[in-house]
Amino acid sequence: MPPRKIKIAIAGVGTVGKGLLDLLKKYENKEIKIQISAIASRKKRKFLGKSFKNTVFFDDANELLNFSDYDILVELIGGDNGPPKRIVFDALNKGKHVVTANKALVSKFWHEILEVSVKNNCLLKYEASVAGGIPIIKVIDEFLLSNRIKKIYGILNGTCNYILTNMFSFDKDFRTVLNEAQKLGYAEADPTFDIDGLDTVHKLSILSSLAFNFNNDIKNIKLEGIQNINLLDLKFADSLGYKIKLLGITELKEKEIKNAVYPCLISKESFIAKVDGVYNGVVVESDFCKKSFFVGEGAGSHPTATSVLSDIISIAKKQSNEYPKELKYNKYIYSRLEDRWGSYYLRFTTEDKPGVISGIANEFKRFKISMKSMLQKERENSQSKNATIVITTHNCVEKNMMQALRRINRLSFINKKTIYLRIEDFK
């Protein structure tokens, strides 16, 4: 059988795009020949070698709107508007397949983008948009499709995991480790998108929409980033048997969806706690397979490009769904974070005098919160006026906890706003 030829147009040659070119250079397959018919790249680069003999180059991705000599558009620019959005919708409307790493676009336009792809009988693949080196989309879409998924949670942002891991391992504060991560290329010059949790929100939204077959609105994902995590909290968490990780959590209970992104304490013995450094890790809980756990380098040029190339080959081999899904979405309501039933880690900065604990305990009693453990840190030196008290609670309703904290923060002996973190009892 002669090899099947497939033509791809690549838009964007940044980190992932460069990785893809590296992989394509090495990729040999007797059944599939991948030809790069066009590359759109804003930056002027030298593309040499036989792979680019028949390649058209564009400075501006918009020029792909007037170009049709390809089977698959490989969109690696990123962002939910402008050229990437235009060329993806244009390609699908032209009857071309699309492979993309664009989490912002796919999460925001989930419904629209699937609809256009189904209408035009094209395949849309986005493995690279979530946890680059982990085939989590394939797992949900192909392996677990006979299972009912109950819950997915995971570490979906390598930058945040690197920062939290290294703060604790090397006894350094947030800013120091962030600077180091930037120097090493593990964090962007403007790291806000990662640090604030928005990157995790996009990825979680895709997992949630796919796993529960509904049209998730990213605005409904509550988010807290890691910008306020203190080395002190990592150390207290450790002494209590926990690690602090930034998790994305999506869970379906009856008709109610819980979607949230926040840093939280998880037992050191849990699967997910063992995912350190730049690794991502995802746990999927389902009715028949119970618990499955996947770990890989979440970002990085080559792991993400592996996802992109696997999607391209999938389409070329028609491994993908020949019969696109009927687009009939489930309807769910979103649970409110204030209704969360769970336990909390609290760090109080107080005056060092008698009556502090009883003052806090009285407010807890008022809101039906019971303490599970209490640690007190000695003052660092005799000049320091602040005492540090760490309390973990038994399960309570988040709304009550927030009300209690508002009152406690107004007490005369509280010297700084109290730090709170959720504790998740993942095993």
Add this chain to the structure above:
Amino acid sequence: MPPRKIKIAIAGVGTVGKGLLDLLKKYENKEIKIQISAIASRKKRKFLGKSFKNTVFFDDANELLNFSDYDILVELIGGDNGPPKRIVFDALNKGKHVVTANKALVSKFWHEILEVSVKNNCLLKYEASVAGGIPIIKVIDEFLLSNRIKKIYGILNGTCNYILTNMFSFDKDFRTVLNEAQKLGYAEADPTFDIDGLDTVHKLSILSSLAFNFNNDIKNIKLEGIQNINLLDLKFADSLGYKIKLLGITELKEKEIKNAVYPCLISKESFIAKVDGVYNGVVVESDFCKKSFFVGEGAGSHPTATSVLSDIISIAKKQSNEYPKELKYNKYIYSRLEDRWGSYYLRFTTEDKPGVISGIANEFKRFKISMKSMLQKERENSQSKNATIVITTHNCVEKNMMQALRRINRLSFINKKTIYLRIEDFK
């Protein structure tokens, strides 16, 4: 689009077969309708409900040789000869697709079975044959196919992992935990196949053949089981920072394949050490994705049936390779275990008198083996004449270690044959 109908013939309704029937009862899909056209089951069962309205029943799987009203044979009997072998080859020769959980058959007849499937342009899928609840075949065959795989190692047998985990956790000896596992259904009445490591050999052979595209001969996999692992060794390993796990390891270095199955010590901090109980875990190291790690329930009715059903749906949707691989195998040589370069854990049972350590050390010196650590256990009571000495070594050649041990075992103060276990430095 009307749903695509696919007819399956199921051979064998044991643990996995029953699980598959459970899953099929719940499985609903607008695009694919799966109809069970035949079931072959030796045991008389009552099959009720609308799923079996059009089903033919056979007592003997051989009767499927004269039956052709199906698209996919689902072979869940197991074993590398007799009816399962006959019906699988017969189905492929009839131009039918095959889904099987039969690790013995697939590992032994890798080359033949692939050849017949390619010749007849049929699909052969065997996700369920290795680590039931982990889509490891899909990962290697579809996700990582642009990567060069360097090494795969993992815990591939849930029974052994359950036994080793529970011996240590509950301070019990091998026989006690094995009996408990049998009562709970985690171990077979005759557990030899699991305990001796042969089950792991079959699974490892499939991973090795697939990952390195060659025709592995299972006879070339060195194997040691867990039948001689002592609670004492689990405890010593723990105090040295290790766990003991039964691993299958396949590695390609230049043109040399290392394939082995043995219990070994691995750092408690490694990914794979964290896989306890009935879970399986597999680490794949590749050039572009570096390290990927997958965990799931390795055996059990429903996780394995999930793999079977995922294969069935894959074929129904033609997600699988439309263009079967060209069957051109690589040729490799097998490395010899006696050439292994690595470190060792040794437990000596000796007389409790001066000169013992120096006697052992002299033999080590003769064979260029250097000690890394030494622990001595106090005699349990004054009646006991035996002292226990545990030594770990730096890296050395296995052949030298075996020669040294042969000589040491003949020394007058050695009261029992010395226990040795390999230490693997997986991170």
